[in-house]
Amino acid sequence: MYTDTPRTGAACSTESRRACRRGVVAFAIPVVFCMFVTVACWTGARPNELAAVRWGDVDSARGIVRIRAGRYRWKEGPPKTPSSVRDIDLLPPVIDALKAQKAQQASERLKAGRGAPEPGEDYVFTGRAGGLLNVNSLRDRVWYPVLAKARLRRRIMYQTRHTFASNALAAGEAPSWVAAMLGHTSPEMLFSVYARYIPNRTRRDGSALLSRMTERHEVETAAPAGAAILPKYSR
Numbered sequence: 200m201y202t203d204t205p206r207t208g209a210a211c212s213t214e215s216r217r218a219c220r221r222g223v224v225a226f227a228i229p230v231v232f233c234m235f236v237t238v239a240c241w242t243g244a245r246p247n248e249l250a251a252v253r254w255g256d257v258d259s260a261r262g263i264v265r266i267r268a269g270r271y272r273w274k275e276g277p278p279k280t281p282s283s284v285r286d287i288d289l290l291p292p293v294i295d296a297l298k299a300q301k302a303q304q305a306s307e308r309l310k311a312g313r314g315a316p317e318p319g320e321d322y323v324f325t326g327r328a329g330g331l332l333n334v335n336s337l338r339d340r341v342w343y344p345v346l347a348k349a350r351l352r353r354r355i356m357y358q359t360r361h362t363f364a365s366n367a368l369a370a371g372e373a374p375s376w377v378a379a380m381l382g383h384t385s386p387e388m389l390f391s392v393y394a395r396y397i398p399n400r401t402r403r404d405g406s407a408l409l410s411r412m413t414e415r416h417e418v419e420t421a422a423p424a425g426a427a428i429l430p431k432y433s434r
Contacts, residue, residue: 237293
């Protein structure tokens with residue numbers, strides 16, 4: 200499921216997908232981390248953007264989540280670029296992850312004897328004690344150790360963004376839709392960075408990505424896919 204770093208290749212390889220599934224079961228990844236990574240891989244949102252998303256930003260009726268802020272070194276502010284202020288479509292795996300996350304949060308608050316969060320503090324992803332999620336701590340204490348146990352090369356958590364982009368384009372999604380999900384003003388960056396993943400046929404509703412990333416038995420039984428080098432990309 201994860202996309203490898205540009206230096207090591209293997210974009211969304213069978214090995215990576217299998218290791219992701221092993222990691223969830225065998226390495227006891229915290230529930231909040233599982234939901235966080237699921238949403239990141241299926242939306243292309245930056246980790247710091249997800250850390251600043253509140254439940255009020257999730258519009259289930261319209262099937263979107265609003266990206267209006269990012270958190271950098273404990274300070275919230277506008278996202279990286281003006282075009283990063285956007286609405287992201289919620290595909291079924293994201294909806295399921297958000298439902299699980301909300302139930303998990305409610306359970307944790309009940310166990311800890313905490314009430315509902317203060318207005319404006321109802322973050323979707325929080326720390327273990329219900330406070331602000333520290334993305335750097337999540338990366339160092341959970342992400343890197345899980346990669347090591349899964350025998351995957353070290354890569355930054357930002358790579359979930361590449362996972363979304365490369366898989367969506369390879370599945371045949373419209374570059375304009377992918378660019379909008381990522382918060383780009385136009386597909387130009389996608390064509391220069393991900394040209395090899397863009398087939399001739401395109402769709403516009405996320406169904407192709409859903410089909411590609413929810414393959415069942417093929418992922419578990421197929422031999423590791425050949426390496427595909429990803430270009431450097433830091434948007």
